[in-house]
Amino acid sequence: MINSMNSVLKLAVIQMNIEAGNPDANYAKAQRYLDEAVAAESKPDVIVLPEMWNTGYALTEIQQLADPRGQRTKAMISEFCRRHAVNVIAGSISEHRGDGVTNTIYAFDREGKEVLEYSKIHLFQLMNEHLHLQAGDAAGAFTLESAPAAAMICYDIRFPELARKLALGGAKILFVPAEWPHPRLHHWRTLLQARAIENQMYVVSCNTVGESGGTSFFGHSMVIDPWGEVLAEAAEEETIVRAEVDLGLADEVRGRIPVFSDRRPALYE
């Protein structure tokens, strides 16, 4: 466990191609990448998966394909976390909740205990999410090894109010699983860096790669520090992005430029 004396975390971000409409293939691939991530000499503390990694954007079949109450995903990830004593931000999956399907992140700690369930609250109309998915109704704050952390999903990063709320709640690191496509690479990079700089926190994004239904996903998963420096960035192929972060830097940056205490919310909220 980390504490105030040890806030360094090794990250492994799994940037993978997802086969739309083929959960069995995607669960098998995710398992292979998880195994590869922990096999490294420098074992990660936290592993991150991308958005909708079980089904991809097979939205017209999503009712049949989504994981009922997330049971298959939760069993697989929880067991993996326990076996390897590692935290996993299980990207997001399509979860069937009985009355509809949500785009939901789970996070599990080193004991295999679920510490976060967050369903995407802003559905992306350009890709018809609003026609097939139910939006969540709560923000994604959680605790990662004693530190305040948060998660948002893909399109959510266009809503700075959400990231600010999570940062005001104390989050020092924000995880962003995504399936973000061409041609908006400059939006992706700029928005992620902006969320890191304005909220003085780490941003860890995990995008997909490959083609699906005429849409091309560009990868470029990124680890950005609270100054906005890019510590690691993938290209457009499948890969595991590895980086080390020190959550103490968020406190240091917040101390040097006291954005939070300088806010004048009465004038603009």
Ligand SMILES: O=C(O)CCC(=O)C(=O)O
């Ligand atoms: O906001 C964007 O440009 C992309 C968002 C997106 O692809 C998503 O939320 O799935």
